[in-house]
Amino acid sequence: MYCMKRPIIKWVGGKYRLIGSLEKRNFFVDDFDRYIEPMVGGGSVFMYVAENYDFDRGILNDINPDVIGLYKVIRDETDLLLEELDELVSEFRKKEKTEQEKFYYKRRKDYNQIRESGNEDKVRKTALLIFLDRTCYNGLYRENSGGNFNSAFWDYDEGRRIYIEEDIRKLSDFLDRCELYSLDFAKLFAQEINIGKEDFVFFDPPYLSSEFDYYQGGEFEYKDHRRLFELSRMLTREGNYVIACNSDSDVVRELYSSSELFNINRVSAKVSITCNPEGRGSNDELVICGNIDPGPRILQKTLRAKDY
Numbered sequence: 001m002y003c004m005k006r007p008i009i010k011w012v013g014g015k016y017r018l019i020g021s022l023e024k025r026n027f028f029v030d031d032f033d034r035y036i037e038p039m040v041g042g043g044s045v046f047m048y049v050a051e052n053y054d055f056d057r058g059i060l061n062d063i064n065p066d067v068i069g070l071y072k073v074i075r076d077e078t079d080l081l082l083e084e085l086d087e088l089v090s091e092f093r094k095k096e097k098t099e100q101e102k103f104y105y106k107r108r109k110d111y112n113q114i115r116e117s118g119n120e121d122k123v124r125k126t127a128l129l130i131f132l133d134r135t136c137y138n139g140l141y142r143e144n145s146g147g148n149f150n151s152a153f154w155d156y157d158e159g160r161r162i163y164i165e166e167d168i169r170k171l172s173d174f175l176d177r178c179e180l181y182s183l184d185f186a187k188l189f190a191q192e193i194n195i196g197k198e199d200f201v202f203f204d205p206p207y208l209s210s211e212f213d214y215y216q217g218g219e220f221e222y223k224d225h226r227r228l229f230e231l232s233r234m235l236t237r238e239g240n241y242v243i244a245c246n247s248d249s250d251v252v253r254e255l256y257s258s259s260e261l262f263n264i265n266r267v268s269a270k271v272s273i274t275c276n277p278e279g280r281g282s283n284d285e286l287v288i289c290g291n292i293d294p295g296p297r298i299l300q301k302t303l304r305a306k307d308y
């Protein structure tokens with residue numbers, strides 16, 4: 001059976017480096033009805049769960065419509081997307097380094113124009129997003145305040161693959177059993193989900209990492225973390241399996257320890273901070289659980305998280 005090599009796009013706050021620790025410490029539930037990930041981003045956790053656990057239905061959501069658009073195209077237009085990617089990447093590879101850089105900036109402009117115009121060329125837009133995400137500086141999708149993609153070009157390592165066809169096909173199969181939405185996480189539950197009893201809900205919000213977030217907002221402010229806490233508490237009370245990841249900070253600990261429903265666990269993750277290998281470090285994160293009691297276990301399955 002083919003195993004996915006890595007997420008299709010690299011996303012800020014992506015969890016692929018944490019998956020090995022989550023699996024080893026038994027955070028994943030074996031038996032659940034639906035898998036719900038309301039802030040799916042680059043989808044590394046979803047892909048791991050879909051490959052390793054059985055479930056009938058998935059519900060994936062992210063407030064960023066571009067990322068959900070990408071999953072819709074991967075699910076519904078797989079062949080067309082692969083053709084478009086093949087053309088884009090072949091053209092890029094044929095060029096000398098300095099020409100590759102120019103090519104990158106032209107494609108970045110095309111991508112932003114498609115976004116601004118609301119042009120419905122979804123396949124082209126998705127191919128460009130995958131290409132830019134994998135060739136940009138630090139391999140991280142970043143937008144400016146006007147909402148335009150603005151990461152610089154990265155002197156791309158020729159040996160690395162920009163996309164892996166088998167991964168896209170595999171993800172497309174997984175997405176066949178998923179509903180996709182682009183809503184605020186609380187609206188998703190209010191409008192689209194009949195709250196179940198044994199659903200597995202994995203929340204991975206932008207972290208509360210600085211005083212700035214606490215007092216006056218980044219994209220996800222303290223009041224949003226409170227909303228998330230309240231929703232997690234309600235879902236846990238209803239009997240669902242809930243995980244909420246966050247930074248290890250006093251504020252987060254205080255918030256979640258105010259309810260006896262949660263257990264708070266510290267997990268170590270390797271994080272990539274810059275392109276420089278010396279900038280790679282280890283960071284502790286909190287994995288907060290409702291109705292999940294993690295503990296050591298003897299691994300039954302072969303861990304593949306290092307491939308993510």
Ligand SMILES: C[S@@+](CC[C@H](N)C(=O)[O-])C[C@H]1O[C@@H](n2cnc3c(N)ncnc32)[C@H](O)[C@@H]1O
Pocket residue numbers: 011012013014015016038039040041042043044045061062063064183184185186204205206207219220224
């Ligand atoms: C840390 S990232 C998730 C990373 C993901 N787990 C992965 O492995 O790639 C957080 C995501 O939350 C999304 N987000 C931010 N605010 C949101 C909101 N109010 N409702 C739903 N999603 C939100 C962001 O667009 C971002 O993709």
